[in-house]
Amino acid sequence: MTAASHNPLSQRTRIKICGLTREQDVDAAVQAGADAVGFVLYPKSPRFVDAKRAAQLALRLPPFVTPVLLFVNEPTENVIAACEQVPAAMLQFHGDETPEQCRAASGNGARPWMRAARIPLDAAQPFDLIKFATLHEQARALLLDAHVEGYGGGGKAFDWSRLPPSVNAHLVLSGGLTPANVTDGIVQVRPRCRTLAVDVSSGVEAAKGVKDPEKIHQFVAAVRAADALLARCPNALLSTT
Numbered sequence: 001m002t003a004a005s006h007n008p009l010s011q012r013t014r015i016k017i018c019g020l021t022r023e024q025d026v027d028a029a030v031q032a033g034a035d036a037v038g039f040v041l042y043p044k045s046p047r048f049v050d051a052k053r054a055a056q057l058a059l060r061l062p063p064f065v066t067p068v069l070l071f072v073n074e075p076t077e078n079v080i081a082a083c084e085q086v087p088a089a090m091l092q093f094h095g096d097e098t099p100e101q102c103r104a105a106s107g108n109g110a111r112p113w114m115r116a117a118r119i120p121l122d123a124a125q126p127f128d129l130i131k132f133a134t135l136h137e138q139a140r141a142l143l144l145d146a147h148v149e150g151y152g153g154g155g156k157a158f159d160w161s162r163l164p165p166s167v168n169a170h171l172v173l174s175g176g177l178t179p180a181n182v183t184d185g186i187v188q189v190r191p192r193c194r195t196l197a198v199d200v201s202s203g204v205e206a207a208k209g210v211k212d213p214e215k216i217h218q219f220v221a222a223v224r225a226a227d228a229l230l231a232r233c234p235n236a237l238l239s240t241t
């Protein structure tokens with residue numbers, strides 16, 4: 001399927017809530033309607049959980065809510081060992097991993113994985129998303145995040161208008177999303193890709209690693225409002241592209 005053949009209006013935007021460390025936050029994300037929850041297995045992150053803790057938290061997920069294990073430059077053997085503890089997980093590689101390293105760590109495709117593309121906040125810095133997508137063509141999805149210190153979870157948004165008019169990939173828009181800006185992000189980015197999901201961490205937190213259930217519900221409501229807007233007003237797609 002090419003990017004031109006899909007109908008962006010008919011989609012439901014999927015939602016990933018990332019950086020969960022507590023049972024009550026997993027429950028709040030599920031109750032709000034999240035499609036996926038992310039566990040950060042990067043020890044330098046303030047949202048770090050180890051594989052055993054991620055497995056405990058993932059047990060609270062109902063069917064059809066996907067656990068995502070997030071790594072930054074983690075040795076392949078550690079990724080494989082973590083996957084044994086969370087068998088249903090999707091993988092997210094958020095460091096400087098090469099496509100070959102991602103493929104090996106995913107068990108040569110035995111497990112779905114997505115690749116984070118960290119896009120410079122400085123518009124003067126070139127970033128070729130099409131080239132990046134081609135390099136990582138075996139990724140299930142590309143997660144577009146702002147290039148921040150510490151690799152991710154920075155609460156900063158990149159300039160969405162910098163994205164190419166069409167990317168033949170499943171995209172996950174991330175980086176600085178909040179209940180206040182996610183509608184605009186969906187309207188701007190959805191026409192440019194095959195399918196779109198949104199991913200949020202800081203924007204639904206009371207503190208790093210501590211989610212605010214009210215902000216989670218507000219975020220999900222804003223995504224649903226964007227979906228309803230695009231279903232009613234196709235021109236909303238045209239006015240920003």
Ligand SMILES: O=C(O)c1ccccc1NCC(=O)[C@H](O)[C@H](O)COP(=O)(O)O
Binds near residue numbers: 155156203
């Ligand atoms: O969340 C972290 O602490 C983190 C640390 C290192 C690498 C990636 C990390 N998070 C990855 C995510 O998928 C976040 O949801 C994404 O960066 C967006 O975060 P935010 O801008 O805080 O919403």
